[in-house]
Amino acid sequence: MTTLIEARDIHAHYGASHVLQGIDLTIHAGESIGLLGRNGMGKTTLIRSIMGHVPASGGSITIRGRNCTRAAPYQVSRLGVAYVPEGRGIFPNLNVRENLQVAARPGFDGRNDWTYERVLQTFPRLSERLDHGGQQLSGGEQQMLAIGRALMTNPDVLILDEATEGLAPLIIAEIWRIIAAVRETGMSALIVDRNYRKVLAHTDRCIVLEKGCLVESEASPVLAKSPDVLTRYLGV
Numbered sequence: 512m513t514t515l516i517e518a519r520d521i522h523a524h525y526g527a528s529h530v531l532q533g534i535d536l537t538i539h540a541g542e543s544i545g546l547l548g549r550n551g552m553g554k555t556t557l558i559r560s561i562m563g564h565v566p567a568s569g570g571s572i573t574i575r576g577r578n579c580t581r582a583a584p585y586q587v588s589r590l591g592v593a594y595v596p597e598g599r600g601i602f603p604n605l606n607v608r609e610n611l612q613v614a615a616r617p618g619f620d621g622r623n624d625w626t627y628e629r630v631l632q633t634f635p636r637l638s639e640r641l642d643h644g645g646q647q648l649s650g651g652e653q654q655m656l657a658i659g660r661a662l663m664t665n666p667d668v669l670i671l672d673e674a675t676e677g678l679a680p681l682i683i684a685e686i687w688r689i690i691a692a693v694r695e696t697g698m699s700a701l702i703v704d705r706n707y708r709k710v711l712a713h714t715d716r717c718i719v720l721e722k723g724c725l726v727e728s729e730a731s732p733v734l735a736k737s738p739d740v741l742t743r744y745l746g747v
């Protein structure tokens with residue numbers, strides 16, 4: 512199995528606050544990983560460390576075997592890792608077509624499977640709103656556009672942080688449908704979402720964070736049948 516991302520003993524600080532205290536995370540090609548834990552446990556910080564937005568204060572991160580511990584976000588992105596942050600990150604002044612087209616580029620190995628046409632086929636709703644400005648879209652459409660923009664970079668790993676946050680149930684169902692369709696293509700994923708049942712259902716393996724420490728790493732179907740662990744760490 513090809514290892515795409517390997518994070519070892521990751522530590523991160525915000526000032527004096529020691530937020531990540533030695534996290535290990537490996538993502539292989541084609542693998543979908545869930546990142547679980549209650550609010551404030553360090554999920555977003557771990558993602559931001561991998562992406563180079565929050566420099567790790569200890570440990571190492573390799574992507575495709577290259578040392579990326581101190582890499583800048585654009586370098587991580589060039590290695591085939593696409594990040595859809597919580598709160599989306601689209602260009603509000605560009606329309607849907609422009610938002611997608613400015614993101615277009617071949618993947619790390621030159622692959623160009625995710626064309627503009629394919630992204631629109633995957634998100635029929637966006638294809639009906641090509642001339643709408645980013646700020647004119649509903650929250651759900653903005654989220655679809657954010658995921659569509661990430662796919663336009665032809666990534667090997669798609670990182671989604673709270674992609675369904677604050678959306679209407681029908682739109683949430685549509686986002687999970689898209690996540691499942693993308694998984695079918697063999698793209699790797701790292702998924703954070705409040706709906707732990709959905710995360711468990713759409714991933715191969717989950718890791719659980721508790722106060723910046725990794726407390727569980729287990730196959731998702733096994734974890735789904737471990738109510739004691741879920742209660743202990745997720746309070747469900």
Ligand SMILES: Nc1ncnc2c1ncn2[C@@H]1O[C@H](COP(=O)(O)OP(=O)(O)OP(=O)(O)O)[C@@H](O)[C@H]1O
Pocket residue numbers: 525528530548549550551552553554555556557
């Ligand atoms: N920019 C920041 N400056 C200072 N502290 C921060 C910053 N961002 C997050 N924190 C703190 O770091 C800890 C971990 O936050 P993080 O956002 O990584 O957790 P999370 O598990 O993703 O939670 P949530 O689901 O609430 O986003 C929390 O205590 C949070 O308050």
